[in-house]
Amino acid sequence: MQFGVWAPRAREVELVLGAGQEGRSVPMERTDSPREGWWTAEAEGAHGTRYAFRIDGGDPRPDPRTGWQPEGVHAAGAVVDPATFAWTDSGWAGRSVHGAVVYELHVGTFTEAGTFAAAVQRLDHLVELGVDVVEVLPVSAWDGPWNWGYDGVAPYAVQHEYGGPDGFAAFVDACHAKGLAVALDCVYNHLGPSGNYLAEFGPYFTDKHDTPWGAAVNLDDTGSVEVRRWICDNALRWFRDFHVDALRLDAVHALVDDSPTHVLAQLADETAALSAQLGRPLGLIAESDLNDAVMVTPTAAGGRGMDAQWDDDVHHALHAWLTGERQGYYADFGDAEVVKTVFEEAFFHAERFSSFRGEVWGKKVDRATVPGTAFLGYLQTHDQVGNRAIGDRIGHLLSPARQAAGAALYLLGPFTPMVFMGEEWNASTKWQFFTSFPDPELGKAVSEGRRGEFGQHGWDAEDVPDPQDPATRENSVLRWDELGAPEHARMLDWYRTLTGLRRSVPALADADLRRVRVDVAGNALVLHRGDHRIVVTLGEGTDVEVGGAPVEVVAAFTDGPAPELLATGVRTAAESVVVLRVASAA
Known part of the structure; x- marks a missing residue:
């Protein structure tokens, strides 16, 4: 060869x-x-x-394009021949990410074993939950057995401890057999701190730009044509050789590129061409903090050509309103009027001043041309949980009714909804930041840096878990035995009810932002979705009129008395969410 x-x-x-x-x-x-x-x-x-x-x-x-590092990232790589994979998904037609129920999954903590093979055994749970797309956190090889995945140094390789390339192919094949599409989280904006030998081969990095992680990946300097090819070939390989359906691209705002054609636009055009060749949809989902719909604007119209982008404003609006937290980037969020703005306009910081950034941020979304499903909405993500000092989930901060309310809003809202693993049953386990670098000096630096960072924000350093302690990863593993407990089963049933409604009621999957309306009155917030209303009450119970016509309760979750129907509305409990159908739309 x-x-x-x-x-x-x-x-x-x-x-x-x-x-x-x-x-x-x-x-x-x-x-x-x-x-x-x-x-x-x-x-x-x-x-x-x-x-x-x-x-x-x-x-x-190791080869900069190595597909497998069986003995770790410092050792020789291994040849990967895709023809050896025994695929059974020839009938798989693919799945667009738009409007899909996405499930964010970290292989290393989804099960105790932390492997693709073990994850396959839990796919029926995702099917029953109503998931359409499984978004897998990065699998590209890093130094050590356990990691979030964002310290990868071999973007073409599949972490050996997870099951290597054969294990990943088998996982994707099994997902397709269950009717589940697979999205893979890819990190092209930086490489991890241990095992990165790219600079010895060529100008993979440039001093022309800076990033939070050091030298920027070379996208527009001498030698960048080949580096861009290295990125695009990697992305296309996941689609072609591993039958992946979509890619989630990490922190694309850090892909600094002053070329005439941005690397994302190049990738979007090449992905579209491969999609036509393969005869199935291939998606690109960007994580961007720019609050600019140029990211999801077609390349022919001067955009970056992504199919969808994460929308942290949805998270921030719901989190701050439901929890009352106002620190850091939550400072501008927190009341129901902000939730209204985000659900009607997609972004809150859209030509508005951001106190956290200290400047006017973002651009308004043209609701006539950009659908709500171009934005992913969520109540939790790996970032928003794991980057808290102790990795506490939303269920650790809220009553069940408040979590249920947040879930109803984003799962029945205009966005493409994403569930973070374990959220659906209000998992008791935290999800904490963990690493397993073999180099003791690097491990010590990571541990001290993590505690020092949170210490500056008022946390007791002793409360911040040591990323290098094996117990930190172990404490983050989901406990599947919880599903049988009544309090967890109740939340799981609620999430299944919501995904079922989204799938069966067209109005609850409507992506047209121009038809979204949110009313705020006292303790109540009412999200209008066609002939349905999602009524959330925080604080004291209240009487809510919803349109001058008789209504029926479709679903409800409350920590108090059951909702009571009025002639043209509902009397709610102090903390509750009620999904109503109006006899005739207002």
Whole structure:
């Protein structure tokens, strides 16, 4: 087979076959093919063959495009041959992300075993919950067995402890067999701190721009054509070789690119072309804090071409209103009028002053051209839980009725809803930040840095869990035995009820933001969705008129008395959410 690597500055490159330092060396020839700066060599190899590259007599390093690191990110990689995967999903037609119920899943804590194979055993739970798309947190190889996934250093590789490339392929295949699409979280804005050898091969990074993680990935400097190809080829590989249906792109605002064509637009066009070739929808979901719908505007209209983007304003509005927290970036949120604005306009910070950022932020969304489903709405995410000092979930902060109310609003609202794993049964386990770096000095720096960061914000450092302590990961693993407990079963039933309503009632899946209306009166907030109303009451119970016509209760969750129907409205309990159907829409 032919081995190749891009190393434009190298004087000589050797292919090292074998797993150890004493592997057999094969001289490589600079061929400038498929593009300038490439070196190639012919050698025997097959799925699983160990190999690395030696640049100018240095230590053997993993291939920047390695697909498998069985002995860790510092060792030789292994050849991955997609033809060896025994796919059974030839009948899979794909699934658009728009309006889908998305479920954010971290493989390492979804089950005690923390593997793809173990996750497969829980897919029926997701089907019964009403999930359409399983969004998997990053699986690209990092140093150590456990990690959130955002410290990956081998974007093409699949973490070996999870099950490697074969395990991931089997997971995707099993999801498709259950009718579940798969979205994969990909990190292109930075690499982790241990095992990153890319700079030894070529100009993968540039000092032209800065990011919160150090030198920026080179998207517009000398050599950037090949780096952009490295990113786009990686994304297309997940679609083509692993049958993935969508990609979630981490923190795209950190992909600083002054090129005439932004790398995201390039990727969007190439993804569209591959989608046409494969005959199934392929989605791109961006995480962006820019509050700008240019992200989901087609490239032909000058946009970045993403199918959807995370909308943290939905989270912030619901979280601050329901919990009363106002610190940090919650400062501008917190009352029902902000919830109204976000649900009607998609963003709160849209040409409004952001006190957290200290400047006017965001742009208004053209509701006539951009559907609500272009934005993901949620009550929790891995970030919003795990980046709290002790990793406490929304259920640790709220009464069940308040969580149920938040869930009803985003699951029956105009956005593409996303559930964070365990949220659906109000899991008791926290989800904390954890790492497992083998290097003791790096591990110590991470632990001290985490505690120091939260100490500056008033937390007792002793309360902040040590990311390197194995117990931190263990404490974050979901407890599936909880599902049988009444309080957890009740919440799970509520989430299933909501997804069922979204699927069966067209008005509750309507994506047109122009038809969304939210009324705020005293303790009550009423979300209008066609002939349905979602009534949330916080504080004291109240009488709510909903449109001058008789109503019926479709579903309700309350910590007090059951809702009482009035002639054209409902009398609610102090903390409750009621889904009503109006006999004739107002």
